[in-house]
Amino acid sequence: MTDTPPDPSQPSGSTPPPYPGPTSPPPPPPYPGAYPTGGYPAAYPTGPGGAPMQRPPAPEQPPSMALAVKLMLIGAALSVVSLVYSFTTLDGLKDQVTDQLRENDPYVSQSVIDAAYGVSVGLAVVFGLLGAFLWVWMAWKNGQGRSWARVVATVFAGLNLLGLLFTVASSSTAEPLSLVLSVLSGILGVVVLVLLWRRESSEFFTAAEASRRLY
Template sequence: MTTTPPEPDQPFGAGQTPYPGQQPAQPAYGAYPTGPAGAPRQGPPAPEQPASISLAVKLMGAGAGVSLISLIVSLLGLGSLKDDIARQMREADPSVTQSTIDAAYAVGIVFAIVVGAISVLLWLWMAWKNGQGRSWARVTATVLGALNVVFTLFGFAAGGVETPTLLLSVVNLVLAVVILVLLWRKESTQFFEGHTAARRLY
């Protein structure tokens, strides 16, 4: 009995007729699992965005715009803030220097910019990741949205909010509530579950 020599690019034993009692050559250990047709096995295709997710992503973008406008309004109102800071600091310590007041005012400006920028970036980040169907992003957006609602209501209860800031807070509150409802609709849940299944390794 003769054997067929292996092709140059085939491993030893591939394509050869086994001797009597010899086991056929087995594929290399750790070979990638394949499906019935020999193609690599894959998860189900990722579902497309339903209308609820598409709208939620757009509203998150609108929320980023509202946060940016709020930042601009805050910066425009910092002139009166400096007077308030000076008055409060002089009431607490009549000997306070102008340089100390200026330093406190600068800290207030930096704080307003940082908080506003973080708010804008969070809206955009949540829009991006929820649009990709990341389940953790929906949970994160829910926590952030709930905190947004709570802090806004506390701000209303405290009073002393200027009209432009009050209007922007109301818009922000409505956006947060609507987005949370959209993210937890049935078709939205199916969208997140479908993306989780598509990323799961088999």
């Protein structure tokens, strides 16, 4: 019996690594529990013959959803218009703040009045920009078919109606245009809510969620 001559391509004193085949052990996960199915990450969905499946296209928005998204963008525009208009009525706002403070304390100092006026202006700016942002955000996420966004939009619509009731209750001190913009915003929220919960809109949300789960 003769010995098999060593392979000249292998370094002296070393053994060739095992051929990676079906019997090779899988690599360990980077941390315990990283891959629930074993040593390999979960595979992408595959179709016939093992070919990777492509992500299905997002479902097309039905007319009710397309209209709801447009109306939400209009709501954002109304918030910006209301904010811009509030800057033209700053003198009236300062008079209202002064009257309210002096009604509670006839000897209130001018520094307190100025501070309260500054806070009122800051709150008006913050709530105006926040309202516009929320309208745009809801238009974006509902347009993508996010079910949670429809629930959040429903909550916002309820808060919007409460704000409208408060504005109407204090209509004696509110500016006419501000009152009109508030009423339009409240009506817009109700119409958007009806559109979001229509049957074809619900089917769109269901199809969009299913499309995201497949990938």
